[in-house]
Amino acid sequence: MRALLKTTLCTALVAAFVGCVNVNESTTVKVERSAEQAVIETIMTRRSVRDYKEEAVDREQMAKVIECGIYAPSAINMQPWAVRVVDDKAFLDGVTEIAVKQNPELAEQEGFRNFFRNAPTVAFIACPVESYSGEYDCGLLSENMMLSAWSMGIGSCCLGSVVPVMNSEEAKPYMERLQLPEDYKLLVAIAFGYPAGENPIAPERDATKAYYVE
Ligand SMILES: Cc1cc2nc3c(=O)[nH]c(=O)nc-3n(C[C@H](O)[C@H](O)[C@H](O)COP(=O)(O)O)c2cc1C
Incomplete structure (x- = not known):
């Protein structure tokens, strides 16, 4: 039996x-x-995608991605994160305009549509300014989001370059719209979207950085 x-x-x-x-x-x-x-397979085939179709990620799928994110471990289950997802084209285009004003070379990139690697859906990840393990925990949350997305055919790319632009004076109205809790700082943005091209080849990894100590 x-x-x-x-x-x-x-x-x-x-x-x-x-x-x-x-x-x-x-x-x-x-x-x-x-x-x-x-x-x-999901871990090994996930790549940073920088070429997306125009349609925003389905919100039901995105809800699952967010749920997977918040099921990441965090120190003493503090969950020291704030996640804000934006698929409003006007918002993303508005920030793009500011980024291009600050760095006109951006718009010269081939196929440039927006500052978020042309992604139609962007998650902004923030953590408390003062926190024991906020940045670490947000990293775990971010990876959960990216891997769960990839398992559903949704590409992603971490975007640290978004932070200084969002923190600039011109982008203040957009930061305010994110309604981050007081004393939180923006850590990273994550681009999400359906990939438009081939999956990129993995940049080389240095296997010597991790080993057993006997
Ligand atoms: C914290 C962080 C910030 C990143 N910022 C950017 C960025 O601003 N622009 C970008 O194109 N890729 C960015 N990346 C993606 C890395 O370039 C990418 O993960 C790395 O080259 C390895 O490639 P893979 O993700 O395809 O394995 C970032 C990744 C991390 C983890």
Whole structure:
């Protein structure tokens, strides 16, 4: 009986992770993946996407991404973050205008549409100015958001370059619209959107930076 239960459970688990992989535009193959493989595949294939379709990310999908974000661990479960998602084109274009005024070279980039790597949906991540582990915890939240997004076919890119522009005097009205709690600072913005091109190749990693100490 126990063996039967085990077999049934295993079958159900495998069935839950049967997914589709796009080999190319016209061919889709069904592959069976274990839960472990699915997580590893998501981590290893996630890349910073800098080329998006114009349509905003579906808000139901984005709700799941946010939920995955706030299920990240945080020191003594303080959840020291504030997440504000914007898919208002006028908002993103307004900040873009300010960024381009400050650095006109931005607009010379090929295919430039906005300052958020052309993303139609942007999450602004903030943490308390004074916090034991706010920045670390927000990093975990951010990665949860990016990985869960990628598992749903949504590309993302962390954008540290957005912070100084948002903190500038000209962008004050936009910062105010984010309604961040008092004594919070903007840490990073994350671009989200459906990828418009090929998945980028992974920049090289330095494997010597992590090793066992015997
Ligand atoms: C905190 C942080 C800030 C980043 N800021 C930017 C940025 O302003 N613009 C950008 O294009 N990419 C930015 N990136 C993306 C990195 O360039 C990218 O993660 C790195 O090159 C590795 O590539 P991969 O994400 O495709 O693996 C940022 C990443 C992090 C974690």
